[in-house]
Amino acid sequence: MDRRMALKNMALSFGFAVSGATIISLFNSCSDEKPTLTSEFFKASDMYNIAQLVDFILPKTATVGAKDLNIAHFVDKMCQHVLDDQQQKEMRLGVAEFSKKFLKITGNSTTEGTQQDYELMLSTYFNVSKDQEKAVFEMLDSDYNTLSNAIKPDYHLYTFMTTVRELSLLGYYTSQTIMELDLGA
Amino acid sequence: MNKAYDAIVIGTGVSGGWAAKELCEHGLKTLVLERGRMVNHGEYPTATKDSWDFEFRGKPSADANAKQHKQSRTGFVTQETTAHWFVNDLEHPYNETKRFDWIRGYHVGGRSLTWGRQALRMSDLDFEANKLEGIGVDWPIRYKDIEPWYTKVEQFIGVCGENLGLPHLPDSHLSPAMPLNEVEKDFRDQISKHYKNRYLTMGRFANLTGDTHHTGRANCAYRNRCMRGCPLGGYFSSNSSTLPAAERTGNMTLRPHSIVSEIVYDDTSKRATGVKIIDAQTHETLEFSAKIIFCCASTVGTTSILLQSKSKRFPNGLGNDSGELGHNLMDHHFRVGATGTTTKFKEVPYTNNRPASFHIPRFRNLKDTEPQPNFLRGYSFQGSASRTDWRRAIKELSYGEALKDELLKPGPWRIGMTGFGECLPYHENKMTLDDTKKDQWGLPTVTFDAEFKENELEMRKDMQQEAIKMLELAGFEDVKGFDTALYLGHAIHEMGTARMGHDPKTSVLNKYNQIHAVPNVYVTDGACMTSSGNQNPSLTYMALTARAVDHAVKQLKQNLL
Known part of the structure; x- marks a missing residue:
């Protein structure tokens, strides 16, 4: 599939997901306790959003989850100290786009969002076909200035979501807890 | 501190360490100058850290990247684990007519601490190529000339x-x-x-395996953190190997924070008489004298010093009768x-x-x-x-x-x-000095123009x-x-800017690494290379250094220098 076509298909599929989203959001009822996290880069309200995301990306199972290792804090620290000015700018645009899409898809703001709302956001944007996944990374690797205006919101959204995901993996899998885990191997 | 020595070595990387060891073991009182800070063997701050001990899990912070904005383009040398072994680009600026990734470590041991440790011999396929193909100039040596020195170096550094x-x-x-x-x-x-x-x-790696004894060193323990420095001395570095050997003779004076600004030339004796240095900390200017001088400050460092060493006899830099000094810059x-x-x-x-x-x-x-x-x-x-x-x-x-x-x-x-x-030697691939852009010590900065x-x-x-x-x-x-x-520089095998050759009209050094017209100045770092081969070059620099010291000592005994 050529890239332009892949991107077009990707946008179309998200359109579908968005219209389905409002129905699912009707079932949301759970209201979780919202942890307060001190942050350097993100606003406190965004930290709630990131804490929810990392917990879905790396949930607690028989082994510890991202929340147990305070990975949201790590993501925030990395964004503050490791990303350069341009990357930081893109992350701010990305988190704003995430909030916008969140409201559109779930009907709630990110700070009011339930676990189901977050799960819905993740499945909408991450639970995609391999071709769509490839197209996402091609978009992220391409020159921003060559992207059409219609694609740019997706670019910002995915910059934010994939960066949070990658930093979560880094923080989690290089942590002492995980590196010293006895996997019985 | 003494001002007169038998020999002066400029630089403490793989070449300088070898020059220091060999000269000292031959009984010469040797002053070893290093422009950067002292690093004793074992002083490797990140060597025993685990991934979680690094605040950013090894990634360079944006602030750190800004300070190493040129070297960070390589993506691998300025990680949190090793960034302290590479210079601050803001404090040590250079100019690029064409992009050149100049990766520098200003400290005792230089890049011997961070090298890739691949130790491969060159062969006559390499030494004869320029002559057979009419490229550049002919190497003035063949494999048989360097063969025993490869062996000597391998025996000491340990190559598996x-x-x-x-x-x-x-x-x-x-x-x-x-x-x-x-x-x-x-x-x-x-x-x-x-x-x-x-x-x-x-x-073939300069990591210790087997049962041969190497003083002060232990076999490689497969920690795979070599670039951080190895507390066991499991791989060869100047710090773990050659400098301690030189130290043991009692003949070495090692002076860190010593930036060589000039090699002093005396037209009456047709010899270099010593070096002028700037103390990097005090900015004080000092002069030391010696009978022989070994330039091992790295390809670009040595070439800069020679270009800076202007006199009536050498208006374009010491030993630059051919006009080739600074040219023929190569990298793999x-x-x-x-x-x-x-x-x-x-x-x-x-x-x-x-x-x-x-x-x-x-x-x-x-x-x-x-x-x-x-x-x-x-x-x-x-x-x-x-x-x-x-x-x-x-x-x-x-x-x-x-x-x-x-x-x-x-x-x-x-x-x-x-x-x-392999990269061919092209005359137009060059480094020059810019006298209008000085560094904090008032020395001209380097400009690269190579592709x-x-x-x-x-x-x-x-x-x-x-x-x-x-x-x-x-x-x-x-x-x-x-x-x-x-871009050139990225392989960190920059070489060739003071090449060896038969003819003083087309080369800077003779077959023993002496400057043609100033025989008591030897250049034995990467600057001396006449062609690049495809082999990682450090082993060849070390072998040429050991060979050149042997020559210098014999010449001294015969009062020829």
């Missing part, structure tokens, strides 16, 4: 690996090779099955090759911590092969196979329990290799194509070629 008996990769003095893993062994067998003149072997070109995966060998035990890679010696343009139509010389490959870790999932959108549990397990085997290709040309670019096409072909023939899946945009 496997001899193949190939004329173009001469056998070395080796301790037992580090093991290939099962995937690499299978690749080796496949290559042998499909090709007559291609071999996969374990790389790499980061071109292929990767692949395999679903086989999932059950075999493995570790990912071997600090060495496999090697596929040059197979193009050998004496008994058809000449390549599009390029001269050749290349070798270096690579490894390993089980992938959590990073295999970076370019995915997967999440949740399945992802988390999957990434706790080792991933499939992945193999990758990059070519290391890879058609021969290298044509070679790269073949490198990628052959890497893909070999991996596919061997049965790897998902084989992908790569060819990453590349």
